[in-house]
Amino acid sequence: MFVVRFVINKLQPLRVDALMALKISKEESLRAYAKRYYEVCNRIPECSQEVAVVSFKNGLKDDCPL
Numbered sequence: 001m002f003v004v005r006f007v008i009n010k011l012q013p014l015r016v017d018a019l020m021a022l023k024i025s026k027e028e029s030l031r032a033y034a035k036r037y038y039e040v041c042n043r044i045p046e047c048s049q050e051v052a053v054v055s056f057k058n059g060l061k062d063d064c065p066l
Contacts, residue, residue, distance in 0.1 A: 014043045019055040030066075033059070 018040055024033040037059065041052055060066060 023059045
C-alpha cells in the first residue's frame with residue numbers, strides 16, 4: 001500500500017524528445033553540457049546511439065568545433 005501511494009516520487013524514464021530539447025547555455029562549458037546531457041540520456045531506456053549523437057550535436061552552438 002505504501003509503494004502505491006508514493007510511486008510519484010520514483011524517477012520516471014524519459015522519452016527521446018527530452019534530449020532534443022537540451023541546448024548548451026551561453027556561459028556553460030562543454031564539459032558541463034555533456035554531463036547534463038548524459039544524465040538525461042541515461043534515463044532514456046532505449047535511446048539509440050545515432051539519436052544520442054545527433055541530438056548532442058544539435059544542442060551545441062554553431063561555432064563549436066565538434
